[in-house]
Amino acid sequence: MDVQRVILIAALALVSYLMVLQWNEDYGPAQHQPQQQATTVSAYSNSGDSQSIAELPQASDASASADIPVTDNSAVAEAESGSLIHIRTDVLDLLVDPRGGDIIQAALPQHDAVLNSDQPFVLLEQNSNRTYVAQSGLIGQDGPDAAKGGRPLYTSQQTEYVMDGDSLNVDLVLTTDSGVQVTKRFSFAKGEYKVGVEFIVNNGSADAFDAVLFGQIKRDGTPDPSQQTSMGMQSYLGAVFSTAENNYQKVDFGDMDEERFKTSSPDGWVAMVQHYFLSAWIPAPGAEYTYQTRKLNGNYIAGFLSPDFSVAPGQTQTVSATFYAGPKDVDQLEQIAPNLNLTIDYGWLWWIASPLYMLLKWIHSVVGNWGLSIIGITILVKAALFHLNAKAFKSMAKMRKFGPEMTRLKELYGDDRQKMSQEMMKLYQKEKINPLGGCLPILVQMPVFIALYWVLMESVELRHAPFFGYIQDLSQMDPYFILPILMGVTMFIQQSLNPTPPDPMQAKMMKMLPILFTFFFLWFPAGLVLYWLVNNILSIAQQWVINKQIEAGAAKD
Template sequence: MDVQRIILIGALAIISYMLVLKWNQDYGTTPEPIAQTESVSAYQSATETPTEVNSDLPQTASMTDNSDVPGAKAAINNQQKQLISIKTDVLELLIDTKGGDIIEVALPEYKASLGADLPFVLLEQNGNRTYVSQSGLIGRNGPDANPDGRPTYTTVENSYQLEGDELIVDLVHTGDNGVVVTKRYRFVPDSYQVELEYIVNNASSEAWQGKLFGQIKRDGSDDPSQTTDMGMQSFLGAVFSTTENSYEKISFDDMQEANFKKVSPDGWVAMSQHYFLSAWIPSPGAEYSYSSRVSSGSYIAGFVSPSFDVAAGDTQSVSANFYAGPKVTELLEAAAPDLELTVDYGILWFIASPLAWLLKAIHNIVGNWGVAIIFITIVVKALLFQVNAKAFKSMAKMRKFGPEMTRLKELYGDDRQKMSQSMMELYKKEKINPLGGCLPIVAQMPVFIALYWVLLESVELRHAPFALWITDLSVMDPYFIMPILMGGTMFIQQMLNPTPPDPMQAKIMKMLPILFTFFFLWFPAGLVLYWLINNVLSIAQQYVINKQIEAEPSGK
């Protein structure tokens, strides 16, 4: 290749690189942080027209089959709506006094975007998104089944902050019959779990009966925590855990087709997205009804408890836990059995789970997630050393005797039978397995795919820096340097491999590094780092084996 040709190719490569950078600046897939908007009550003011106020609540036995509401259509009552602010070390919440629902959850430990001061908002109710946690008492006497709409609660303060070992926030509603319902939220330090307890003080002269419900309501908007549009995507939708199936995903499309309905002792219901989760976990020891439905464009997944009775003059309580936070395996395991399965590694979870454990163990030692990825790549490569060695030896022998195979092809021309016979004799004499370079690679693909899912699902990599220009391993390389290096290592690997005998196949193989480089441009940097280091290690191993095979005399 002359100097002029090298200069032209280099100039073309630089121009192409600048064009890709400019295109990504204008049209790239990196998600822009959504401008945060203050969450507001979903309930109308007293001056607005009547509405179907209970349309989101679970259906009760007294309702007709085609209705979602436990009461009739009615106007909202005229009391002033009020939002209560609650702050702990890891949670910032807004609770609507109308119904006592959690309408916003922000996570101060996780920022909205890299370098931002604003926390990531998981739950919210505004023009951007509707994603809230609702709970209440329905049934014969439940205040949330009242035809006049959901109950309005009162509190001592408008804002609360956790100081000490726990924070208890009581919302109180007194019914016309003298029944006092206290909706109690309990918070503890360093916990994404919120304990909900309903305390029913029946000061009336008649027995009281009701059911606890908890549900998560979300619209069909995109996942704000999804970092890339390329490759496989994390699941967005509802998840149920019952005794029949400990982990059952129900997508929004599934909800549109049919309602999910199951009765199970214990269990939980969650709404999952990339990196984060919200979940209702009922108290153990009772048979709960789990269901999903679509109402007014919102997707709802929740549970309803069995009926419980409170005798006149008596006090009873019912409780459940609500989790809103990151999908960190240890936190989910502590919250509920099988909740850690929402860190979804796909069908290869049995390979991915130990790899995830190993990645975190290495990080605890080295303190950098990028370095941890490098080390786990080395460990995986070491475990597969013999498998790779067999593949590389086969390819090295094919490369060594490539000229002889070409000579046989030219010698016999169109006589394919004689050519095949001569090839088989050469394979037997030199102990060449033509499939040896393929089968071991196929055998190790499950490990590669499993590790891909580990890196994709690990919330620990979100906004985690590596070195130099890589400040966030969960998003793409802003300058595409690592994908280009990865493509370069693929090209070097091809040079070490035997040239395919078919000219068309050889041309296709030469295009693969370019295609893979383009494909990896928008992959998260952590995934590209893994492939880059894996290629470098493969090149080193293949180079050594090639030299060994070339030094061997023929027939060995």
């Protein structure tokens, strides 16, 4: 009979497993695939949106209506953009629109769109799939971007630029009717995702040239393409500002729907953040800038305005900013601007998560595998909390040891809860049992576990990082659910080492927890499940040893 029961349970488990696999294939969370290639076009061509120029700010910017400069849209619609300018470095693949000199596509060759894909991840794009671009220019009294003819058409010596060496400069040149030459220069360095953007104004006219530099990021409300899992906590998607008053202030799309954000600050930066990647404008330090958001034509816009500057006749002046488009790489972000590394958002537990990330990175430098690094950091965290866990496990072991006695007291005193509580307190005092001893240490270490969860969630290094065997991407779910099932099994074993709750209903609920957690973890990223699995195994080992010690002490007595 027992053999038949085991066979039936095993058969049922196998069928259930196969059904879950098939369900996941048919209805499970969709894996992000490279979107169908769409042609990148200028926003100002005949086939583009001529109304896009209305999304430029005005230098005065006194009210919401002032966000839309007076422009002759019909003239813009008739004006053709020149050929898009293609710029390639070792880490960036950009398309620049000569009409306005905006970056309308940014692909990242070092990061695949999906695992083992020959297509790079596209961060910025302007096509039928998504609008997400970086705009910059000169507005104000004489700024060419504020002219009635619309965005200026720059010229470039080439339409193809490839970095051959450690640096690359790309110049876009515009000469106005009054004799002012504006050179928009993009500067690149090998291995860096930041782009220097300079406006070199050579005033060959008879009058002073007055203008304002602006930089802004325009994005529609489409979902985050780098959010590769739909389960668990989601990374932030939206704008972030860093100012002297608030070094990290989120303004999400919902906030922009309700009202526009506007503030002034010396220095600072503005960014558009998503899972693993971001884009950011960092104006040159040493000036007071206006930071603002707008929603126009269905697009969300976050940007900055510089103070007004003036170039005397016959003089040359340069205004500049830095643009970043790439992964949340803490090393590069720390070097570019103060607080830019905060876009790697660990939440309110950042003060715990930051050192955990540094520890994880150091372990990887030794072992060379991110899966082993997760195991290593789990072991180190467990070791650091060893004594705290030991107190909890000892308390639970004593509760387990005297479980029969507690059951006897419950049966003896029945419904007389007061008398039963008195007898239980006498037992606790006699045997030196702390009924809360198993809870308090666990509560103390919960912030560590949550912080480590966010470290694993926010680390771009884990994106497409292989472990061993069939697990080729720790940021994705286990395709065969092996890790979640093992996690559930270890949770069941760990639970069997704990004392059984005296309340029958509570005991039944505790028995259901491993099943519920297993189902919940099926679609979690494999790296996170690996962390929980290793943590459970270490807890089982520690608790088993402590239980044996308590039982051995009781046998001697």
